[in-house]
Amino acid sequence: MNSTYQLDKKYLKRCFILAKKGAGKVSPNPLVGAVIVKSGIVIGEGWHNKYGDSHAEVNAITNAKVNISGATLYCNLEPCCHSKKQTPPCVPLLIENKISRVVISNIDPNKEVNGRGIRQLKNAGIQVSTGISEQEGQELNKYYFKYVSKKIPYISIKIAQSIDGKISESKNKQTWLTGEKSVKYVHKLRSVYDAVLVGANTIKTDDPQLTVRKVKGRNPIRIIIDGKLSISLKSKVIETDDTQNTWIFTSKSSNKRKVKSLTENGVKVFQLKSNENNSLSLKKILNILTKEKITSLLVEGGADIFTQFIQKELFDELIVLQSPNILGRGIYSQNIQKLKKLELLSTSKLGEDIKLVYGKN
């Protein structure tokens, strides 16, 4: 009844589910799950669980209950073949264990792999099928693929706004627009993005912790753009635990004593040369984040930061959490200069709010 194609899709779907167990923990590595099937029975499963730990394929082989010779290995990413990394390559292991077929949804764009893994498998007489459920595999590892191919993090802008596109009732005043479900969703996002980013005004107005509290998960790196180093040393991002996860981008001319004090507090301070208009270059910041292996970035506000990222088209998706309010007077989410056409990718209700995800057109 089940064709090979349908079975391939079924086991790859299982790989996606396994792979997600590593979300938020494997970066800058990709999310990978592996399933070993012999005579129609799943005999081993594994996933990459943490950066530095063994790969999904290795874990699946280790977990296999019977001899895997002649089995099919399903994996959402091309097995690795290079040794310039923390763990040994997977391809020789598959050959050695006499796997007869390998089914892959996506080729690894990492230039050390990028088809070479597949070629080595084929040269060893292993049958290889690729491109099955490729889109889902692409979505699963969208951060990794963007980071590896474009050398820049995957950037999502998250705007919580009213029906009339406002983010607060007035400047320097926090307005709580969205409901509990949206707040939980934001915490979930923080738990899977490598880093979140806000401007100094958001710290001064809202004094957010930018941590994961409403759901289980690890905290992201907290990035603050603060050209003048104007935020208070008593801000929650400075005072609360995990200060080594707070990174501040400021100008070279910022107050040395404050820089020293922050550094002593565990905060990582990056000092950049300011632009002529006294601001910091987003591109330079993103280049540094790329070097620091930040593969995914959630931009959380406020209006000035949103404007810069949207204006310069420095984003992959715009997540609008729209509350059922009309604010009337208030602060607009952004103030770009020219119409930008986007594409509505998905919609879903979050309690009283609606989530609208837009991509670049």
Place this chain on the structure above:
Amino acid sequence: MNSTYQLDKKYLKRCFILAKKGAGKVSPNPLVGAVIVKSGIVIGEGWHNKYGDSHAEVNAITNAKVNISGATLYCNLEPCCHSKKQTPPCVPLLIENKISRVVISNIDPNKEVNGRGIRQLKNAGIQVSTGISEQEGQELNKYYFKYVSKKIPYISIKIAQSIDGKISESKNKQTWLTGEKSVKYVHKLRSVYDAVLVGANTIKTDDPQLTVRKVKGRNPIRIIIDGKLSISLKSKVIETDDTQNTWIFTSKSSNKRKVKSLTENGVKVFQLKSNENNSLSLKKILNILTKEKITSLLVEGGADIFTQFIQKELFDELIVLQSPNILGRGIYSQNIQKLKKLELLSTSKLGEDIKLVYGKN
């Protein structure tokens, strides 16, 4: 297998479908459909098709292929029992034809009926079931129920806006934001609302026809609020066919010659005393519309009109057609003074756009 309750729901659903065939044609009457069932077989169906024509029950009886004695009549509205109207009452007809059971989703709130129809049926020994699928019946006739019970039209505000809550790029310039499917949807709305309403600025900026062209259906009454009677006599709403369906609300001090010229053109001009701030009272306008038997009103713009209706809470639903654009600079859809909490009732995609329907919280 089917309980009586399930069968009742099934035939009432059919009544709703039949009733909708009269949409846009029966106002100020309600939409009504009727089904006659005998021994489990549908023997007659009917609906109220046009204001002044015979009622759904009468049509169902006329269409019945066999003797209806002992049959059940399904109807989404309580049959009428009063004779202060164009057609004879339905209740005596049902009694006379020996209908044994009547199933109704909604009681008619019209004070001439309002339970009296049901009592008369019961007194004649007819079994009556009510309140089944009442919510759907309420939604079907939301215009009628609002109009009859509150003595004011059902008001929907339709805003076509960008993600950032703007309706055009600049004042006095039309910006086409939404796509073809949204435009069709607006024409569909126009075909079922008794009237559409815009401000003079919308006529001057967009020069819309405000007619139904993209779908089949009759044109609504076109209402323009133009305190100073400033719109051009060459505007499409004045020059195109069907000018007797154009109504202008203006102040008593407006140019007499222009009023005369418009009236000669077929346009209906209502002259009201202006408020101290030189504007016309929306409440007075709505009172006149109620007297003119406008049961449903679609408010189409622009920003000043939206602001007035939202500010004064003179609406039942807010329909936001949100295009996938960020305008940045531009004209905001409205400028109310105080936060209004609404409730998201439904969402659906319209091509590239999304439709968000909000109700008052």
